[in-house]
Amino acid sequence: MDRLLRQLSQLAITVFGIVTVTFFLVRMIPGDPAQYMLGDYATEEALATLRAQLGLDQPVYVQYGLYVLRAVTGDFGSSVVTGRPALEEILFSLPDSAILAFAGLVVAVVIGIPLGILTAERQGSWSDMLIMIVALFGISFPVFWLGLASVLLFSQELKWFPALGASSGGGLLTHLHHLVLPAGVLGISVAAYITRLTRSAMLEVLGQDCIRVARAMGVPERRVVWRLALKNALVPILAIVGVTFAWSLGSAILIEVVFSRPGIGSMILKAVSARDYQLVQAGVLVLAVAVVLVNSLLDLAYGLVDPRLSTR
Amino acid sequence: MDGINRKERAGRIERSGVNRRQFGTLLAAGALVAGGGWPLPASAAPPVLRVRIGSDIGNLDPARIFQIENQTVATQIFNGLVKYDEASNAIVPDLATGWEVSSDGTVYSFALRSGVTWHKGFGPFTSDDVKFSFERVLDPQTGSSYSGQLASIKSIETPSPDKVVITLKEPNSGFLHKVSAFNQGWIVSRKALGEIGDKAFALNPIGTGPFVFQNWAPGREVKLSANKDYFAGAPKVEEVQFRVIKDETAAAIALENGEIDIFFGLQQPEVIQRLKGGGLVTVHDRDANHTINLVLNTSIKPLGDVRVRQAIYHAINRKALIDGFFKGTKSEASGFLTSSFQEFTDQVPLFPYDPAKAKALLKEAGVGSFTLDLVAPGANPYDKIVVPIASDLAAVGIDAKIKVLERGAYLQARNKGTVPTCITGVVGAPDPDSPILSLFAKSSFPPGLNTAHYEGIEDLIAAARNAQGDAARKEVYGKIQAKVMGDVPVIPLYADHLYIAHTKKVSGFVQNSLFTMSAYPVSLLEA
Numbered sequence: 001m002d003r004l005l006r007q008l009s010q011l012a013i014t015v016f017g018i019v020t021v022t023f024f025l026v027r028m029i030p031g032d033p034a035q036y037m038l039g040d041y042a043t044e045e046a047l048a049t050l051r052a053q054l055g056l057d058q059p060v061y062v063q064y065g066l067y068v069l070r071a072v073t074g075d076f077g078s079s080v081v082t083g084r085p086a087l088e089e090i091l092f093s094l095p096d097s098a099i100l101a102f103a104g105l106v107v108a109v110v111i112g113i114p115l116g117i118l119t120a121e122r123q124g125s126w127s128d129m130l131i132m133i134v135a136l137f138g139i140s141f142p143v144f145w146l147g148l149a150s151v152l153l154f155s156q157e158l159k160w161f162p163a164l165g166a167s168s169g170g171g172l173l174t175h176l177h178h179l180v181l182p183a184g185v186l187g188i189s190v191a192a193y194i195t196r197l198t199r200s201a202m203l204e205v206l207g208q209d210c211i212r213v214a215r216a217m218g219v220p221e222r223r224v225v226w227r228l229a230l231k232n233a234l235v236p237i238l239a240i241v242g243v244t245f246a247w248s249l250g251s252a253i254l255i256e257v258v259f260s261r262p263g264i265g266s267m268i269l270k271a272v273s274a275r276d277y278q279l280v281q282a283g284v285l286v287l288a289v290a291v292v293l294v295n296s297l298l299d300l301a302y303g304l305v306d307p308r309l310s311t312r
Numbered sequence: 313m314d315g316i317n318r319k320e321r322a323g324r325i326e327r328s329g330v331n332r333r334q335f336g337t338l339l340a341a342g343a344l345v346a347g348g349g350w351p352l353p354a355s356a357a358p359p360v361l362r363v364r365i366g367s368d369i370g371n372l373d374p375a376r377i378f379q380i381e382n383q384t385v386a387t388q389i390f391n392g393l394v395k396y397d398e399a400s401n402a403i404v405p406d407l408a409t410g411w412e413v414s415s416d417g418t419v420y421s422f423a424l425r426s427g428v429t430w431h432k433g434f435g436p437f438t439s440d441d442v443k444f445s446f447e448r449v450l451d452p453q454t455g456s457s458y459s460g461q462l463a464s465i466k467s468i469e470t471p472s473p474d475k476v477v478i479t480l481k482e483p484n485s486g487f488l489h490k491v492s493a494f495n496q497g498w499i500v501s502r503k504a505l506g507e508i509g510d511k512a513f514a515l516n517p518i519g520t521g522p523f524v525f526q527n528w529a530p531g532r533e534v535k536l537s538a539n540k541d542y543f544a545g546a547p548k549v550e551e552v553q554f555r556v557i558k559d560e561t562a563a564a565i566a567l568e569n570g571e572i573d574i575f576f577g578l579q580q581p582e583v584i585q586r587l588k589g590g591g592l593v594t595v596h597d598r599d600a601n602h603t604i605n606l607v608l609n610t611s612i613k614p615l616g617d618v619r620v621r622q623a624i625y626h627a628i629n630r631k632a633l634i635d636g637f638f639k640g641t642k643s644e645a646s647g648f649l650t651s652s653f654q655e656f657t658d659q660v661p662l663f664p665y666d667p668a669k670a671k672a673l674l675k676e677a678g679v680g681s682f683t684l685d686l687v688a689p690g691a692n693p694y695d696k697i698v699v700p701i702a703s704d705l706a707a708v709g710i711d712a713k714i715k716v717l718e719r720g721a722y723l724q725a726r727n728k729g730t731v732p733t734c735i736t737g738v739v740g741a742p743d744p745d746s747p748i749l750s751l752f753a754k755s756s757f758p759p760g761l762n763t764a765h766y767e768g769i770e771d772l773i774a775a776a777r778n779a780q781g782d783a784a785r786k787e788v789y790g791k792i793q794a795k796v797m798g799d800v801p802v803i804p805l806y807a808d809h810l811y812i813a814h815t816k817k818v819s820g821f822v823q824n825s826l827f828t829m830s831a832y833p834v835s836l837l838e839a
Contacts, residue, residue: 031720
């Protein structure tokens, strides 16, 4: 119970800090939401009217105070461009982003962890070198490049998958069909990272005395690696997965642009260029909560993997 | 130590059999993930037209509308009193069946179409809606960007539901342009706005047009359904979906794969060439209503000297820019208007590429080497075309410094009016007043678009307003173009072209010059 309360208070402090930083950061960028909304031909009077309607004519600290007061009651303001509640608009896009990040992470874990174990086990062999080189390429290639290349290959040349990362209507199969390329690209770029870090974690464990003892006692190698070593290496691997989830959400912005997929990432991007302050704040808030929540869940999972950690 | 290492090595060799199997399984799994695709399903053929737009919509309220995506969607929903003929740009009836102008040019009487109804059961369209729409734009509380466009209106009377009489403060020969179906010219319903509310109307628009707004999924798409009761006859497609696809390469592949039907807002030269070369789709090309100009701030030294401005004009190799950077997808402009304006003339002073002459003019003006900031917004292609311009200027001894600013910062800098140069194009209707007043009238000094601080045509602007009849208008607008181009407050870098591509299934498409498109004449052929 204590632990849960501590986690929740940490969550609240983190989110408050992030929202505050975002609030002032977006207002430091030069530009005017009213100008963006009304366009090049807006008169000074029209701009002033809109600024007053949006409360942008008040000092920043007053705007901040009002924002925090409203946020406490669950009111995160309205989008400057569309006039709709900002949180509602962001939450509308949340499932799209969550599905992509989750699918990407599943691909990454399914590929990355076994390859990391394999290469650690076969350290120095040709397969280790080959996989590590491929993983290095995977990390080095920007995710948008991988995305574009996969569209050219799988959509344009082979015509296996649609070029657009989201379907308009259609059943589950259609949705999955549209998801394969974006999730695959995201997963592969993250998998490269997971492979390398899993390999390091496993190597460290495999070098420990307990493993030597187990081997000396004649425990079958498969059991040594997949049971004893993996269980010990699981905590750092879980930590990596937590970090890569945040990374997946970040990469998802690029993936969403390349594959023309709706989502929080592309929405925040659009909101930043429109100086749609409330929408940016709501977007960052939702992303921050998602990342903190996932990491908190993983913290709890550490306890299950390694009971020693749950008492800390 | 050595012994253990040997054992480990031996163990590795022993283990390799098992691992090879595991490795094989992994490879197979990887292959399944990477290559486990299935062919694209043959698209079903309900009469749904899928149109690509490059960015999301945000506001469809005609009083506040801005950006081509919003305007394109609104084109399907709203009508004006009159409209531009898609092919010829001539002004033709829309909600008005005809009009009369008083002999002094100040009273416009419009006879309205009867039997027109608003979408979603908001009742019949009447003259009161026209009055409401224009007065709403003029009301400072609305905060419309277009109130200036209707500023010449003195009063609006509605003697009967099918007649509206608009009295102007002074004659305005271009008044019909202001009430054409575009931006402030689109008519809204008094009843619908009253019930839906000003704010919500932006994304719940009610019009009289061929398509009815259904829903908007942020970041994804906008759906419109056919208005079966449309006064000119029901559209030939059941539904129009505007799908947000930002990346042009992805949109091109989607078009060739048949995932979309129409590619709106096609701009990248490489993508245009690719679609043209592929032969799988039809690519339309039309002169736009705007040129892209390098604006020279005449209030800043040494740009105040007309010879310096003319020298800069001579120094820039526009043809190389068009052939090289744009791969021939734009054309050379002789002035700030394009041939799609009925008032266009090419009888203006010309300043062909001639570095020697540029140097001579600079020498004559007594200007040695000087530094010039080239200020551009950080958006394709403006952030890129400044590079060859800077190198052209360097060749005649002008040290051009490129300053690319993010759009918000750029607008702010331009509105201050202190930037020595900027890049501006006035996109919109083929109404010559639009670019002329925006770019060259004293009333548009910053924060307006007259960043040049040019005031050489105030008398001609007044004369243009009073010119009655096509010939008189052509003459005075010709004079304006000649005077401005001789004074060089702006250098037209190129005349823009509009490209739209569609699949072979699309039939009846007509491209306009407004940077919008109409889905109304389109039908979809059976595959």
